[in-house]
Amino acid sequence: MNEKGIYCLVFRNPGTTLGIGSLGDVEFSPGWHIYVGSALGQAGFSRVRRHVSLSVEKNKKPRWHVDYLLTSAYFELESVFCGKTAERLECILAGLLGGENVPGFGCSDCRCGSHFFHRDDNPEDEVRSAFEALNLPVHMKKIK
Template sequence: METGIYCLVFANPPAVLVVGRLGPVAFRPGYHLYVGSALGPGGLSRVRRHLRLSSERDRAPRWHVDRLLLDPRFRLEAVVAAVTSERLECALAGAIAGDRVPCFGASDCRCGSHLLYRPRDPTAEVAAAFGTIGLAPTVILAGDPVERALAPGVKDR
Protein backbone atom coordinates (compact mmCIF):
# COMPACT_ATOMS: atom_id res chain seq x y z
CA MET A 1 0.00 0.00 0.00
CA GLU A 2 1.23 3.45 -0.80
CA THR A 3 2.03 5.85 2.01
CA GLY A 4 0.79 9.40 2.31
CA ILE A 5 -0.99 12.09 4.30
CA TYR A 6 -4.67 12.86 4.64
CA CYS A 7 -7.24 15.24 6.04
CA LEU A 8 -10.56 14.10 7.51
CA VAL A 9 -13.34 16.71 7.25
CA PHE A 10 -16.05 16.41 9.92
CA ALA A 11 -19.31 18.36 10.28
CA ASN A 12 -20.64 18.67 13.82
CA PRO A 13 -23.06 20.48 16.13
CA PRO A 14 -21.74 21.99 19.37
CA ALA A 15 -20.28 19.19 21.48
CA VAL A 16 -18.04 18.43 24.43
CA LEU A 17 -15.95 15.25 24.29
CA VAL A 18 -13.50 13.77 26.75
CA VAL A 19 -10.35 13.20 24.69
CA GLY A 20 -7.79 11.07 26.51
CA ARG A 21 -5.30 13.09 28.55
CA LEU A 22 -6.63 16.32 27.05
CA GLY A 23 -9.78 15.88 29.13
CA PRO A 24 -13.03 17.63 28.13
CA VAL A 25 -12.73 19.48 24.82
CA ALA A 26 -15.46 21.87 23.62
CA PHE A 27 -16.17 21.78 19.88
CA ARG A 28 -17.95 24.68 18.17
CA PRO A 29 -20.59 23.91 15.55
CA GLY A 30 -19.22 23.76 12.03
CA TYR A 31 -16.37 21.76 10.54
CA HIS A 32 -13.35 20.18 12.18
CA LEU A 33 -10.41 19.03 10.07
CA TYR A 34 -7.97 16.39 11.23
CA VAL A 35 -4.62 16.16 9.42
CA GLY A 36 -2.84 12.82 9.71
CA SER A 37 -0.06 10.75 8.25
CA ALA A 38 -0.16 7.23 6.86
CA LEU A 39 3.56 6.58 6.50
CA GLY A 40 3.74 3.26 8.36
CA PRO A 41 3.61 -0.23 6.88
CA GLY A 42 -0.17 -0.10 6.35
CA GLY A 43 0.10 3.14 4.41
CA LEU A 44 -3.12 4.76 3.30
CA SER A 45 -5.14 1.78 4.53
CA ARG A 46 -5.23 3.82 7.75
CA VAL A 47 -7.78 6.02 5.98
CA ARG A 48 -9.95 2.96 5.34
CA ARG A 49 -9.74 2.16 9.07
CA HIS A 50 -10.94 5.68 9.89
CA LEU A 51 -13.81 5.41 7.40
CA ARG A 52 -14.91 2.07 8.77
CA LEU A 53 -14.68 3.26 12.38
CA SER A 54 -16.82 6.28 11.50
CA SER A 55 -19.55 4.12 9.99
CA GLU A 56 -19.46 1.07 12.28
CA ARG A 57 -18.30 2.63 15.56
CA ASP A 58 -17.29 -0.83 16.75
CA ARG A 59 -13.84 -0.41 18.33
CA ALA A 60 -12.28 1.25 21.33
CA PRO A 61 -10.50 4.55 20.62
CA ARG A 62 -6.77 4.36 19.94
CA TRP A 63 -5.92 7.90 18.79
CA HIS A 64 -7.41 11.32 19.57
CA VAL A 65 -9.21 11.38 16.22
CA ASP A 66 -10.97 8.14 17.11
CA ARG A 67 -13.06 10.10 19.64
CA LEU A 68 -14.51 12.09 16.73
CA LEU A 69 -14.94 9.03 14.54
CA LEU A 70 -16.81 7.18 17.29
CA ASP A 71 -19.16 10.02 18.22
CA PRO A 72 -22.35 10.12 16.11
CA ARG A 73 -22.46 13.93 16.39
CA PHE A 74 -19.35 14.09 14.18
CA ARG A 75 -20.24 13.24 10.58
CA LEU A 76 -17.30 12.44 8.31
CA GLU A 77 -18.07 14.53 5.21
CA ALA A 78 -14.89 14.11 3.18
CA VAL A 79 -11.39 12.70 3.08
CA VAL A 80 -8.63 14.42 1.13
CA ALA A 81 -5.49 12.30 0.69
CA ALA A 82 -2.26 12.26 -1.30
CA VAL A 83 0.56 9.83 -1.84
CA THR A 84 3.94 10.83 -0.40
CA SER A 85 6.76 9.25 1.57
CA GLU A 86 7.63 12.56 3.25
CA ARG A 87 6.40 13.73 6.67
CA LEU A 88 4.33 16.64 5.37
CA GLU A 89 1.35 16.53 7.73
CA CYS A 90 2.63 19.49 9.79
CA ALA A 91 3.23 21.49 6.61
CA LEU A 92 -0.30 20.65 5.48
CA ALA A 93 -1.80 21.63 8.84
CA GLY A 94 0.08 24.92 8.55
CA ALA A 95 -1.19 25.51 5.00
CA ILE A 96 -4.85 25.20 6.04
CA ALA A 97 -6.47 28.27 7.57
CA GLY A 98 -8.51 27.81 10.71
CA ASP A 99 -8.46 27.88 14.47
CA ARG A 100 -6.39 25.15 16.11
CA VAL A 101 -7.68 22.83 18.83
CA PRO A 102 -4.57 22.83 21.09
CA CYS A 103 -2.57 19.59 21.41
CA PHE A 104 -5.11 17.49 19.48
CA GLY A 105 -3.51 14.72 17.44
CA ALA A 106 -0.03 16.20 17.56
CA SER A 107 1.63 14.12 20.26
CA ASP A 108 4.41 13.01 17.90
CA CYS A 109 5.37 16.46 16.57
CA ARG A 110 5.93 20.06 17.64
CA CYS A 111 3.34 21.90 15.57
CA GLY A 112 0.83 22.09 18.42
CA SER A 113 -2.30 20.68 16.77
CA HIS A 114 -3.51 18.59 13.87
CA LEU A 115 -7.16 19.54 14.39
CA LEU A 116 -8.55 22.75 12.94
CA TYR A 117 -11.95 24.43 13.09
CA ARG A 118 -13.83 26.20 10.30
CA PRO A 119 -17.41 27.54 10.41
CA ARG A 120 -18.16 26.49 6.79
CA ASP A 121 -17.26 23.51 4.58
CA PRO A 122 -13.54 23.85 3.75
CA THR A 123 -13.12 20.76 1.54
CA ALA A 124 -12.13 22.69 -1.62
CA GLU A 125 -9.65 24.81 0.36
CA VAL A 126 -8.16 21.69 1.94
CA ALA A 127 -7.62 20.17 -1.50
CA ALA A 128 -5.94 23.41 -2.63
CA ALA A 129 -3.67 23.33 0.44
CA PHE A 130 -2.31 19.95 -0.69
CA GLY A 131 -1.28 21.67 -3.93
CA THR A 132 0.59 24.40 -2.04
CA ILE A 133 2.88 21.74 -0.54
CA GLY A 134 3.40 20.04 -3.91
CA LEU A 135 0.93 17.16 -3.65
CA ALA A 136 -1.91 16.07 -5.94
CA PRO A 137 -4.86 15.15 -3.71
CA THR A 138 -7.69 12.70 -4.13
CA VAL A 139 -10.97 13.93 -2.67
CA ILE A 140 -13.45 11.35 -1.39
CA LEU A 141 -16.85 12.74 -0.41
CA ALA A 142 -19.35 11.00 1.86
CA GLY A 143 -21.09 8.36 -0.22
CA ASP A 144 -18.31 8.02 -2.82
CA PRO A 145 -17.07 4.51 -3.64
CA VAL A 146 -14.33 4.61 -1.03
CA GLU A 147 -13.13 1.03 -1.48
CA ARG A 148 -12.15 1.65 -5.12
CA ALA A 149 -10.53 4.98 -4.31
CA LEU A 150 -8.26 3.46 -1.66
CA ALA A 151 -7.00 0.33 -3.42
CA PRO A 152 -9.39 -2.55 -2.78
CA GLY A 153 -7.98 -5.74 -1.37
CA VAL A 154 -5.58 -4.05 1.03
CA LYS A 155 -6.01 -5.46 4.50
CA ASP A 156 -6.84 -2.85 7.13
CA ARG A 157 -4.58 -2.60 10.15
Protein backbone atom coordinates in the same frame (compact mmCIF):
# COMPACT_ATOMS: atom_id res chain seq x y z
CA MET B 1 2.94 -2.87 -0.61
CA ASN B 2 0.66 -0.18 0.83
CA GLU B 3 0.70 3.29 -0.62
CA LYS B 4 1.78 6.00 1.80
CA GLY B 5 1.29 9.71 2.25
CA ILE B 6 -0.68 12.32 4.17
CA TYR B 7 -4.39 12.89 4.55
CA CYS B 8 -7.14 15.13 5.86
CA LEU B 9 -10.46 14.08 7.35
CA VAL B 10 -13.24 16.66 7.10
CA PHE B 11 -15.94 16.47 9.79
CA ARG B 12 -19.14 18.33 10.52
CA ASN B 13 -20.65 18.66 13.99
CA PRO B 14 -23.46 20.60 15.69
CA GLY B 15 -21.24 21.56 18.65
CA THR B 16 -20.58 19.33 21.63
CA THR B 17 -18.22 18.49 24.46
CA LEU B 18 -16.43 15.13 24.30
CA GLY B 19 -13.82 13.35 26.37
CA ILE B 20 -10.73 12.94 24.19
CA GLY B 21 -8.35 10.53 25.93
CA SER B 22 -5.43 12.33 27.56
CA LEU B 23 -6.78 15.73 26.45
CA GLY B 24 -9.79 15.35 28.75
CA ASP B 25 -13.10 17.07 28.02
CA VAL B 26 -12.90 19.23 24.91
CA GLU B 27 -15.54 21.70 23.77
CA PHE B 28 -16.02 21.65 20.00
CA SER B 29 -17.58 24.64 18.25
CA PRO B 30 -20.37 23.87 15.78
CA GLY B 31 -19.35 23.74 12.14
CA TRP B 32 -16.64 21.99 10.19
CA HIS B 33 -13.37 20.47 11.37
CA ILE B 34 -10.22 19.33 9.56
CA TYR B 35 -7.92 16.64 10.92
CA VAL B 36 -4.45 16.33 9.35
CA GLY B 37 -2.81 12.91 9.56
CA SER B 38 0.12 10.86 8.37
CA ALA B 39 -0.09 7.55 6.55
CA LEU B 40 3.66 7.06 6.30
CA GLY B 41 3.83 4.09 8.66
CA GLN B 42 3.95 0.45 7.65
CA ALA B 43 0.16 0.29 7.12
CA GLY B 44 0.13 3.32 4.81
CA PHE B 45 -3.34 4.43 3.70
CA SER B 46 -4.87 1.41 5.48
CA ARG B 47 -5.05 3.84 8.41
CA VAL B 48 -7.47 6.00 6.40
CA ARG B 49 -9.59 2.96 5.53
CA ARG B 50 -9.72 2.17 9.26
CA HIS B 51 -10.89 5.73 10.00
CA VAL B 52 -13.69 5.50 7.41
CA SER B 53 -14.74 2.09 8.72
CA LEU B 54 -14.77 3.35 12.30
CA SER B 55 -16.94 6.32 11.29
CA VAL B 56 -19.58 3.92 10.01
CA GLU B 57 -19.38 1.11 12.58
CA LYS B 58 -18.61 3.32 15.63
CA ASN B 59 -18.16 0.20 17.77
CA LYS B 60 -14.42 -0.01 18.41
CA LYS B 61 -12.47 1.34 21.35
CA PRO B 62 -10.78 4.66 20.49
CA ARG B 63 -7.00 4.46 20.11
CA TRP B 64 -6.03 7.89 18.75
CA HIS B 65 -7.49 11.35 19.40
CA VAL B 66 -9.37 11.31 16.09
CA ASP B 67 -10.99 7.95 16.97
CA TYR B 68 -13.05 9.69 19.68
CA LEU B 69 -14.62 11.82 16.94
CA LEU B 70 -15.07 8.91 14.55
CA THR B 71 -16.97 6.94 17.20
CA SER B 72 -19.08 9.92 18.33
CA ALA B 73 -22.68 10.35 17.20
CA TYR B 74 -22.03 14.11 17.04
CA PHE B 75 -19.30 14.06 14.40
CA GLU B 76 -20.05 13.12 10.79
CA LEU B 77 -17.10 12.27 8.55
CA GLU B 78 -17.97 14.19 5.38
CA SER B 79 -14.92 13.66 3.17
CA VAL B 80 -11.37 12.35 3.01
CA PHE B 81 -8.40 13.83 1.11
CA CYS B 82 -5.26 11.78 0.44
CA GLY B 83 -1.97 12.77 -1.14
CA LYS B 84 0.73 10.22 -1.97
CA THR B 85 4.19 11.15 -0.72
CA ALA B 86 7.16 9.60 1.05
CA GLU B 87 7.96 12.95 2.70
CA ARG B 88 6.81 13.97 6.19
CA LEU B 89 4.60 16.83 5.00
CA GLU B 90 1.71 16.54 7.48
CA CYS B 91 3.09 19.28 9.74
CA ILE B 92 3.56 21.61 6.76
CA LEU B 93 -0.01 20.83 5.66
CA ALA B 94 -1.27 21.54 9.20
CA GLY B 95 0.62 24.85 9.09
CA LEU B 96 -0.95 25.79 5.77
CA LEU B 97 -4.43 25.14 7.15
CA GLY B 98 -3.94 26.54 10.65
CA GLY B 99 -6.51 28.68 12.42
CA GLU B 100 -8.80 27.98 15.36
CA ASN B 101 -7.75 24.63 16.79
CA VAL B 102 -7.82 22.18 19.66
CA PRO B 103 -4.36 22.46 21.28
CA GLY B 104 -2.45 19.18 21.33
CA PHE B 105 -4.98 17.30 19.18
CA GLY B 106 -3.40 14.72 16.87
CA CYS B 107 0.15 15.98 17.24
CA SER B 108 1.69 13.98 20.08
CA ASP B 109 4.57 12.87 17.84
CA CYS B 110 5.63 16.33 16.59
CA ARG B 111 6.11 19.90 17.80
CA CYS B 112 2.99 21.35 16.17
CA GLY B 113 0.39 23.05 18.33
CA SER B 114 -2.44 21.05 16.73
CA HIS B 115 -3.43 18.95 13.73
CA PHE B 116 -7.16 19.67 14.17
CA PHE B 117 -8.81 22.89 12.96
CA HIS B 118 -12.28 24.46 13.04
CA ARG B 119 -14.07 26.25 10.22
CA ASP B 120 -17.49 27.89 10.09
CA ASP B 121 -17.99 26.84 6.46
CA ASN B 122 -17.19 23.77 4.40
CA PRO B 123 -13.37 23.72 4.01
CA GLU B 124 -13.10 21.21 1.14
CA ASP B 125 -11.87 23.78 -1.41
CA GLU B 126 -9.34 25.10 1.11
CA VAL B 127 -8.05 21.58 1.85
CA ARG B 128 -7.70 20.82 -1.88
CA SER B 129 -5.77 24.10 -2.34
CA ALA B 130 -3.43 23.25 0.55
CA PHE B 131 -2.51 19.91 -1.07
CA GLU B 132 -1.97 21.72 -4.39
CA ALA B 133 0.31 24.24 -2.64
CA LEU B 134 2.49 21.25 -1.65
CA ASN B 135 2.47 20.04 -5.28
CA LEU B 136 0.69 16.87 -4.20
CA PRO B 137 -1.96 15.39 -6.46
CA VAL B 138 -4.92 14.87 -4.17
CA HIS B 139 -7.60 12.21 -4.20
CA MET B 140 -10.85 13.21 -2.52
CA LYS B 141 -13.71 10.91 -1.51
CA LYS B 142 -17.10 12.03 -0.20
CA ILE B 143 -18.26 9.92 2.73
CA LYS B 144 -21.58 11.59 3.63
